[in-house]
Amino acid sequence: MLFSESWLRAYCNPQMNTEALAEALTMAGLEVEEVTTIAPPFEGVVVAQVVTCRDHENSDHLHVCEVDAGTGELLQIVCGAPNVAAGVKVPCAMIGAVLPGNFQIKKSKLRGEVSMGMLCSARELGITEDHSGLWLLPEDAPVGMNIREYAHLDDAKIEIKLTPNRGDALSVVGVARDLHAVTGAPLTLPEMPVVAPTCECVLPVKVEAPDLCGRFAGRVIRGLNPKAKTPQWMRDRLERAGQRSISALVDISNYVMLELGRPTHFFDLERITSKSITVRWGREGESVTLLNGQTKAIDGWYGVVCDGDKPSCLAGIMGGDDTACTDETTSIFIEAAFWHQAAIQGRCRKLNFSTDAAHRFERGVDFSTNAEHIEYVTKLVLDICGTEETRVGPVDDQIINLPERRPVTMRIERCRKVIGMPIPADVMEETFRRLGFVYTRTEEAFTVTPPAYRFDIEIEEDLIEEVARLYGYEKMPDRPPMQRIEMRAEKEATRSPHDLRREMAVLGYQELINFSFVPEAWEKDFAGNDAPIRLLNPIASHLSVMRTQLIGGLVDILKYNLNRRAERVRVFELGRVFCPDAAVGDGPWTVKGVRQPRHVAGLAYGDAADAQWGIAARPVDFFDVKGDVERLCAPLKPRFVRETFPGLHPGRSAAVYIGEKKVGMIGELHPRTVQAYELPKAPVVFELDVDALLTTSVPVYAAVSKHQSVRRDIAVVTAPETETGRLVDAVYEAHGADPRLSSMTDFRLFDLYRPKDAAQKSLAFTLELTAKGEEPVSDLEADAAVRAVLDVLEREGATLRA
Template identity: 40%
Template sequence: MKISWNHLQSFFVDKLDKEYVLQRLTMAGLEVEGEESVAPSFSGIVIAEVVECEKHPDADKLSLCKVNANSGELLQIVCGAPNVKVGVKVPCAKVGAVLPGDFKIAERKMRGIVSYGMLCSGDEIGCPDDVDGLLLLPADAPIGMDIREYLDLDDVIVEFKITPNRGDCLSYKGLVREIAALTGARIKPVPEYKSYLSKLSTELTLNVSASDGCQHYVGLAINSVKNDIVTPTWLMRILERSGIRSISPLVDITNYVMLTIGQPMHAFDASQLFGGIVVRMAQNGEQLILLDETKATLADDTLVITNGLNQPVAIAGVMGGLDSGVTTATTNIVLESAYFTPDIVQGKTRKYGVNSDSAFRFERGVDSQLQHDAINLAAQLVLEICGGEIGEYIHFLAVESALPAIKLQFSEINRLVGEDIARDLVCDILTKLGCQLTVDGDNLEVIPPSYRFDLRIKQDIVEEIIRVYGYDRIAAKLPNLTYTFDYLDPKQAAFARYKDILLGYGFNEIVSYAFIEEKYAEIFAHEVAKPVRLQNPLAGLSCMRTNLLAGLVKTLQSNVNRGSQQVKVFELARVFHGEALELQPLYLSGLIYGKISPLNWLEKPRVVDFYDLRVVLDELLAEFPDFMLDSSELPPIYHPGRSARVIVNDVVIGCIGQLHPKYNQQLGLDSMPYVFELNVDLLSMKTQFELRALSKYQKVSRDLAFVFNKDVQVGVFMNDINDLQLPNLDNVAVFDVFTGGNLRDSEKSVALNFVFQGDHTLSDDEVNAALEQVKTLAKNKFNAELR
């Protein structure tokens, strides 16, 4: 936000120390981004009137002028500007004047005639304008007055970086409040903006059907205005130095009100309203040509203003329509001053490809109690500048709700600040910030002003106190902490172990955005949860991720595009299956792609496959040796023949496998990667640690081979073996699967290794008894035969 320092100074009784004020504002969070002088250094230039003007006798493009600069006699000046003529008032550099660039004016012969000075253009005094020739001044400009004083050229434009939570400071009034609170500077009495009595009936109606988005609306009709005149110099100057282009008197007045007190406004041509204003949600597909000639196709999440014919005439809080905007021919107007909620305006400039100062303010929040003051100030300026007759007000106010009181204690304030601040000083600071206070002993109740919608909790109040008190006044102190050394809790230890395992296998950890594009949300859609959509998305990232695959695949794409032959990445982060915290589980996901080993002369590089990732999964789930893989009911993103669900204790905790090749083209990959997903929140709930001493007795190893039907899932058989809880069984593993030979086409041979170890030397009878139970299980439940 840009401001004129001299105009800001005009709100104060005392002269401000600019450097001190800007330093205090920066330290208080209103960062000064830069300063720029309005005009370069020059001197000796005054206002003069051309009283005689004739052609130079020896030059076609020069004029011989006599000018009155209030110096006692007329000055003879030769001028080459095309717009010089009798009666104009212009800047005149007399002999001895110094122009920008240290150019000194002296008597000079021009084609045989002496010129005693120079008439100046805007460029020549560092004030460029659109006029070809001299800078023409208003007819009432006082002759002989220093041009620096008249044009207020000893001014400085200051640019602030206003953070999104401080929309209340996007006006001169807001900055004045801050400066007064920070420095104690006295503010001049604020004029009272009184309502006007209607002098004519305009029969204008108002209907607000979307009160959630428009909680306060004030309109005022003014007839017989003149918009074909020139905006006063003082008003144009304030607008231009505040970064706003002058357009016409009526538009300039609404912009001035916005800059002055912070309320965005709009002026409608009353003839295009057809007697009514309606505030409603748009219908999908409605069309509106905006003031900047952008053609907007409206969506049903957009609040619009419509006329008496139910035709949209403005996007609420963003921009008005071209047809209903004021022109130089406009004579009857309706001023609009409304409170549109930030939620209803956010994202609309991006959606419709427009920018406006109004939307910038409404998105950050506007004081909901400014609307009457703003429209009355605008009406006052319209009458003074454009004339006219006041018509009727139209008004809508939803249920008025004050900001909730915030309760805290003085002792708590000092504890959080780390320094004892006197109670009187705390109250003085908060009062200067516009808060209402109730004090009861150590208890303090604070009601923030209507324009400080960012103050919601007690920490916000403490922050305000520190801002004004001064961060630099708080002494540095070492914290009084008791240091304890402890082990990681089980969850943290598990997460650290997962990362160590993956790093050991050559994976790289990534941290990706939690929000993704609509395209990836559709490809990697969760089988149940719908993606949470953002109201104000960043650069097209409109959905919260329902899994981590999109981030992994985008990292893969980036690396492949840069020539990577092998990619191994993983991420441990939350996904979003809903807005509630319990619907945001923590997931561990990994991806492998490309060749498993680098190019070498000894062997041909092998492409990664399912088993390269399966060995990683085995180690990650080492605490759950009986976990199962099931290839049924896979999410559609997975290849049905090369993927499986991961099941622990009858609960699906993730998936492993290759992404479906049908997405090759959409993802821009030659082949699809292998990935795994694990819900580590579910894993941590099922983790069971069993500590036991190492046995000093020898292990006993036995092998059994069974012939199963090919449809039998060996993992189910393994789980059933574990459920038998065989005494002294230390481990069971599949070491061979065989088909063909003398087996039927519908059969397969599975060989298992059993390892037994106990707290004594095991006898053959003990081991055989355990294996008999396995044989019985295989025959009775799976109809398997021992080979």
């Protein structure tokens, strides 16, 4: 928000210099980002009038002028500006003047003609970059007056950086209102006299979308002067607020927006062909040509103001070219509407441009003063563009659906506790009085009804913040914590996601942090997901959906590294994925219809180990990464069950189970995906559910047996497709049910033999038995345990090898 200091002081003028004023605004929460003067230092420049102007005899572009600079005699000055002419008033740098850049003006001779000064452009005085000609001053500029004093060039431009919740401060009056509250200086608001109608001209307006437009005020004015010039005072204020003067009507609309925070729109009444306006939501297939010349396709997400039923403007964002005012406009319809915040937010991002109007409506605009602001705009239009034939219609003010201003209660003791100071209740009351809030007070609390221009007052903490910032942040003491802080011990059976990150780092993986929104192709390639959650306003066109997997981001970073000649890559990410789930409701940490579990995913590419003389080089494979997953899950024991997944090699992938719950997947990237993403070789990837890994078992003490363990080897044959893991799981399941296996402490595979062209494979297991009492495991007990294991294996299709 940029404005001139003099404009602000016209409404609130505290007795403090510019630096103190900027400090007061900053400490009140309106951070002053920059303070600059209108013009850099210079001296010796006055208002002058060109009395005569003739062509230089020895030049085709110079002019010899006689200039009245208020000295009592005419000065001869040679000037080369194309717009110099007799009668114009311009800045004149006198002999001895010093211009920006330490440029001194001296008596000189140009091609034989004496020049007693210099006529200046705005650029030569450091005011603007306009160097097309002299700075032409108004006809009523007093000759001989110092130009800095006449044009208020010692005024300052103040730029404040606002937080998104302070939409009320996007106007000079809004800033003045806060300055009044902070300093106590009198607040003088612009007068808004009622302009009596002089005709019955009314443009019918129909609002069909109360969730789009809460209030619509309008007025017809006919018989205006289309050639009227914007007054210099208004042009100065606009230009010093960063707005270029365009035409009188456009300037009035921009001025009111900057002064009052009220975006308005002027329609050329004669270009409204249907002689009526409709406010509704857009429809699929419609389009509108805007004031910036762009034609935008719209749908039901955008609000539109229609000429009859034809979209003419984007509601709250930008007017349309079809009904825009031109240099020939003599009749206008003024619109001052209240558009609901939710109906405007996000639309500009999707349209790929922003407007000052939308910037304000997104944050909330005062909905209680539409009619008064129409009267104010009317007065400005009549004062600047009015003629004897001007006719003014009545104000048509439709109130459809205004936001409810719910009272907010602030407990006095709660305020003191949060701020940390014993602020008197009378000071709190003075805060609300200066802010213009309507309130009631009891011994325990204040109940405040927020004004229509303060959309940021919703909860108790908002009122506490108002008390703190007006009381003065600088008055708050720096105090150390008064309570002893004790570290709370974590539960022994749990671990944090950071523990998983640390374990991945130990395994040699580097962590990534990727966007949660990804290209739609990733979801189809890596998750087989044809219906991901789509973003309404993506930050980039290709990042259009929310991810349900992390592998796409890992592969993307792998490509990035391979393009930079990396040969061995180990990366991982721990983050949330976003899955549609109708069972999820809205909550403090949830969004309706979206489940957001945390996943950890890893990718390994290149050699299994760094190049060294002790280990032969070989590419990383499924079993290397399987070992990494087992270490990540430990002390939990994962099981790996053959299964196919989108994006993974169907013969080299598996589901990961912990107990009976599937917690993730592991495998080599599918050859088709490898080719699509232009990878030289297939990486091995895995992805696991984080929450399933955070709860672990607690170690249980058991005495070490006094006797040596007994080991028996068992060799069986089975069909080639039989999964070894299923055989091991079956034996462990029987361990708790079959008393013959009560002393079993370990059962694992140690050998596999698969002859070529054989119809069976041979598996060799080790069975370990440990005595749990005082007596060792006998041969009879060992034989019974072996028999029990064989019974289980035979039920699973494996027979003892001959």
